[in-house]
Amino acid sequence: MLILTCPYCGIRCDETELAPGGEAHLKRFGPGSTDEAFEAYLFERENPMGVHFERWRHAYGCGRWFLAARDTVTLEVFGTYKAQMPEPPEEIVAAIRARRPEWEGRA
Amino acid sequence: MRRYSAFAIAREALRHHQGWERAWRSPEPKKRYKVIVIGAGGHGLATAYYLGKNHGIRDIAVLDKGWLGGGNTGRNTTIIRSNYLQDPSAAIYEKARSLYETFSLDLNYNGMFSPRGVLMLAQTHHEVRGYQRTAHANALQGVETEFVGPERVKEIVPIINIEGPRYPVLGGLWQPRGGTARHDAIAWGYARACSGMGMDIIQKCAVTGVRSEGGKVTGVTTTRGDIDCEKLAIVVAGHSGHLADMAGFRLPIESVALQALVSEPIKPCMDCVVMANTVHGYMSQSDKGEMVIGGGADGHNNYTQRGSFLHVEETVRALVETFPMISRLKMLRQWGGIVDMTGDRSPILSKTPLGNCFINCGWGTGGFKAIPGSGWAMAELVAKGEPGPLAAEFGLDRFREGRFIDESVAAGVAH
Numbered sequence: 001m002l003i004l005t006c007p008y009c010g011i012r013c014d015e016t017e018l019a020p021g022g023e024a025h026l027k028r029f030g031p032g033s034t035d036e037a038f039e040a041y042l043f044e045r046e047n048p049m050g051v052h053f054e055r056w057r058h059a060y061g062c063g064r065w066f067l068a069a070r071d072t073v074t075l076e077v078f079g080t081y082k083a084q085m086p087e088p089p090e091e092i093v094a095a096i097r098a099r100r101p102e103w104e105g106r107a
Numbered sequence: 108m109r110r111y112s113a114f115a116i117a118r119e120a121l122r123h124h125q126g127w128e129r130a131w132r133s134p135e136p137k138k139r140y141k142v143i144v145i146g147a148g149g150h151g152l153a154t155a156y157y158l159g160k161n162h163g164i165r166d167i168a169v170l171d172k173g174w175l176g177g178g179n180t181g182r183n184t185t186i187i188r189s190n191y192l193q194d195p196s197a198a199i200y201e202k203a204r205s206l207y208e209t210f211s212l213d214l215n216y217n218g219m220f221s222p223r224g225v226l227m228l229a230q231t232h233h234e235v236r237g238y239q240r241t242a243h244a245n246a247l248q249g250v251e252t253e254f255v256g257p258e259r260v261k262e263i264v265p266i267i268n269i270e271g272p273r274y275p276v277l278g279g280l281w282q283p284r285g286g287t288a289r290h291d292a293i294a295w296g297y298a299r300a301c302s303g304m305g306m307d308i309i310q311k312c313a314v315t316g317v318r319s320e321g322g323k324v325t326g327v328t329t330t331r332g333d334i335d336c337e338k339l340a341i342v343v344a345g346h347s348g349h350l351a352d353m354a355g356f357r358l359p360i361e362s363v364a365l366q367a368l369v370s371e372p373i374k375p376c377m378d379c380v381v382m383a384n385t386v387h388g389y390m391s392q393s394d395k396g397e398m399v400i401g402g403g404a405d406g407h408n409n410y411t412q413r414g415s416f417l418h419v420e421e422t423v424r425a426l427v428e429t430f431p432m433i434s435r436l437k438m439l440r441q442w443g444g445i446v447d448m449t450g451d452r453s454p455i456l457s458k459t460p461l462g463n464c465f466i467n468c469g470w471g472t473g474g475f476k477a478i479p480g481s482g483w484a485m486a487e488l489v490a491k492g493e494p495g496p497l498a499a500e501f502g503l504d505r506f507r508e509g510r511f512i513d514e515s516v517a518a519g520v521a522h
Contacts (some may be wrong), residue, residue: 015417016417022361045357083449
């Protein structure tokens with residue numbers, strides 16, 4: 001069972017308490033952008049084998065959105081952080097580097 | 108390749124079964140092929156088979172990082188149906204279903220296709236209207252389906268509880284010519300036929316890189332050396348994003364785990380496939396007597412081939428409610444496969460930014476039923492460089508142009 005800690009209320013939630021929300025840190029494109037950029041924003045995903053940043057909602061708790069860094073192959077969780085962060089915070093990146101020295105960073 | 112027949116069994120019975128050949132060869136890879144197909148699952152092998160059979164291209168290597176048919180082909184619940192709402196989906200799935208009907212004859216290999224009927228339960232008024240609409244659409248598409256009432260549902264599936272506590276059964280969409288097949292045999296049958304046509308099936312050969320020059324693929328790098336090719340077909344389901352990354356383009360795909368389980372074997376009690384999409388579980392009985400059970404996919408990206416425990420619980424809860432008699436059955440085994448989900452839950456059969464590289468992916472949770480049709484359409488795409496009528500609507504450009512084939516709305520669930 002996947003267990004994530006909600007960065008707002010500090011509760012360790014198991015998966016049944018959470019709603020997944022897909023890839024995090026997407027750059028939004030809308031009116032005025034090219035078709036390519038709009039398509040990429042709507043549909044194209046990193047879908048990596050390995051380190052993945054993703055959105056979750058503490059659906060059966062405080063109800064807030066937060067972000068998590070997780071390995072999609074081992075299911076290891078590197079940490080969670082607040083949804084307002086435009087990029088993963090340093091301590092999360094450090095936690096990933098400590099466990100995955102070969103990680104190339106976010107594309 | 109020697110044909111299988113009643114005579115062959117008699118002949119081998121008289122000589123202690125010493126004369127059976129291996130079903131397919133395991134050759135060393137050559138330096139160069141006309142076509143390389145990455146992925147020796149059902150879709151990849153069917154692609155190679157129809158390239159040989161329909162288009163006369165036999166200089167083909169089918170590469171797989173593991174053993175053939177060891178991915179989703181060996182991990183699904185073997186359901187075959189074609190009762191789709193949208194025309195492009197109904198066309199390709201119906202093509203596949205009709206090819207399954209003649210699979211054993213065509214390939215001289217027993218695919219054990221069993222047209223036992225597929226029943227999709229309607230348990231809300233919304234679903235009743237949805238399935239009535241699908242039945243009408245199917246009538247126009249030439250797919251034989253029928254909307255039936257609750258009494259007929261009980262007649263078809265005596266073990267069902269049509270007066271469930273949460274969602275009583277209000278009717279169902281019945282496709283009498285849908286059913287199941289032996290999933291491994293489908294992969295093995297295609298593999299044997301491909302090998303018989305002189306194609307090389309190379310197992311335990313992981314592709315580690317795609318080499319290209321001037322916008323065209325020149326070959327692939329593998330754990331067994333470099334192999335050149337004129338055309339490349341990527342048919343790797345859950346790992347499509349990973350392969351696309353090697354080839355230098357991105358896909359509108361996310362990979363998640365979908366799991367299935369079987370119960371201990373019991374005496375025959377259900378002779379069709381039942382899908383309950385509102386409570387979300389589906390079940391059929393295998394020839395060995397096990398109840399074959401599937402349900403929802405994970406909501407988060409992963410490549411674990413296990414799946415979350417909560418989905419087992421959700422699926423079993425849904426089915427116990429629908430079939431109270433299974434409540435005391437023990438679970439025998441559980442497993443997962445990595446499925447590739449697209450934005451509109453419809454597959455991708457497409458050209459790619461690389462001129463001579465083609466991709467077949469995005470079958471999501473419903474790929475097994477499509478294997479022959481998918482291979483047929485993909486072979487045409489690879490051979491001619493342009494999609495034929497079956498694949499035309501499934502191009503990657505549909506996401507840019509907003510031409511979705513929106514089965515996720517039509518089905519309401521994974522399909």
